[in-house]
Amino acid sequence: MLVPVDGGQLAVETHDGDTAPVLAIHGVSGSRKLWNWVAAHNFSLITPDLRGRGDSTALPGATIKQHADDMLRVLDALDLAAVTVCGMSMGAHVAVELAVRHPDRVRALVLVDGGFPMPAHAQLTQETLSAAFAPQLAAQERTWTVDEYLAVQAMVNPLIDATDPLIHDYFAHDLTDDGHLRLPGDTLIADATDVVFGESRWQELTMPTWFVHAEWSTGPDSPPAYTVEQAQAFRAELPVLHEPVLINEVDHGGTVMTPAGAAVVAEVLAEALRPELTASASTTNSTSSGS
Template identity: 80%
Template sequence: MRVPVDGGDLAVEVHEGDTAPVLAIHGVSGSRKLWNWVAAHNFTLVTPDLRGRGDSHELTGATIKQHADDMVRVLDALQLDKATVTGMSMGGYVGVDLAVRYPDRVRALVLVDGGLPMAAHAQLTEEMLTAVLAPQLAARQRTWTVDEYLAVHATLNPLTDVTDPRTREYYAHDLTPDGHLRLSAETLAADTRDVVFGQSRWQELTVPTWFVHAEWSTGPDSAPAYTVEQAAAFAAELDALHEPVLINEVDHGGTVMTTAGAAVTAEVLAEALK
C-alpha cells in the first residue's frame, strides 16, 4: 500500500499473522524485506520502506525525526491508535524518537542492535564517516544483476545464507529493473550522520522497552556494536528497559536476517506483545 506523508507517499507492506500488529522499522541501508525472517514466525508485521529506499526511494527529506513522523502517518493510515514497535539498527533510533515524542502511539518497543548509543560512534569524525559511506555511494554509480549484487554482499556478510530465497528477495528489492540501486545517496548520508552525530533521546523512554543485541558486528569474532557490559549499564540506568538479550553467534545483520537470530528476536517480540 502507499501511505501519504510529507512530500509524497511511503510504500508499506503488511504481513498477515496471528498477533496484534507490529510496526517494524528497518536500518539505514535496508528495506522492508529485512523483516521477512521475523514474519515467518506468524507475526502481523507492518513494514515500511523508509524514505530513500526500496519502493520509497524517490521520496527525500530524511531525518530520524522525519522518519518517526512518517511512522505516525503509517499508523494513522492503518487506523492503529497504538502498536508495538520494533526497529533494527537505525530503525531502533527511529523507534526511540517515535516512542519519546508519541508515547501514546507506542505500547512497547523492541530495539534490535540499535537505538542506544554506540561507543564506536563517539570515535568517528566527519572524514571517517565519509570514508565509511564511500563504498555504498560508489555502488550507485554502476548497474548490477541480482547475482552480482548478492555475491558482493555474501562476501561482506559471511553469515548470510545465499541459498535462502529470503536473502535473494531482500537484495533484489534494492535494485531497479535496469539494475540501479534504489537507495538515495542524500538520504543515506543524512540518516547516517543523524545516527552518528545526533542525540538519541533513549533516556526519556517511558514505554516498556526490550533490547536485543548481537555477539559480533560483521562476521565471527568481530567486535560487537554493544558489549554485554554496555547493555547492562543501559538497563541499570533506564527503568523502562527490561534485561537485555544477547544473541550468540550472530552479527549485526544476523539478528534478523538469519534463522537463528530471527528466532531469538521473535521470542523477545512475542514477550513484548504480551
C-alpha cells in the same frame, strides 16, 4: 499500500499473522524486506520502506525525526491507536524518537542492535563516516544483476546464506528494474550522520522496552556494536528496560537476516506482545514516576 506523507507517498507492506500488529522499522541501508525472517514466525507486521529506500525512493529528505513523523502517518493511515514497535539499527533510533514524542501511540518497544548510543560512534568524524560508506557509494556507479549484487553482498556479509530465497528477495528489492541501487548516496549519508551525531532520547522512554544485541558487529569475532556490560549499563539507567538479550554467533545484520537471529528476535517480540507484561511494567513506571 501507499501512505501519504510530507513530500509524497510511503510504501508500506503488511504481513498477516496471529498477533497484534507490530510496526517494524528497518535500518539505514535496508528496506522493508529486512523483516522477511521475523514475518516467517507468523507475526502481524507493518513494514514500511523508509523514505529513500525500496519503493519509497522518490521521497525527499531523511532525518530520524522525519522518519518518525512518517511512522506516525502510517499508524494513522491504518487507524491504529497504539502498537508495539520493533526497530533494527537506525530503525531502533526511529522507534525511540517515535516513542518519546508520541508515547500514547507506542505500547512497547523492541530495539535490535540500535536505539542506544553506540560507543564506537564516539571515534567517528564527518570524514571517517563518509569513508565508511565508500563501498556503498561506489556501488551506485554501476548496474547490477540480482545474482551479481548478491554475490558481492555474500562476500561482505559472510554469515548470510546466499542460497536463502529470503536473502534473494531482500537484495533484489535494493535494485531498480534496470539494475541500479535504489538508495541515493546523499540519503544514506544524511541518515547515518543523524544516527551517529544526533541525540538519542532513550533516557526519556516510559513504555516497556526490550533490547536485543549481537555478539559481533561485521562477521565472526568482530567487536560488537554493544558489549554485555554496556547493555547492562543502559538497563541500570532506564527503569522500563527489561533484561537485555544477547544473540550469540550472529553479527549486526544477522540479528534479523538469519534464521537463528530472527528466532531470538521473534521470541523477544512475543514476550513484548504479552499484554500482562506491558500493563505491569507501565504500572510500575507510573508508580516510580509519581514517588
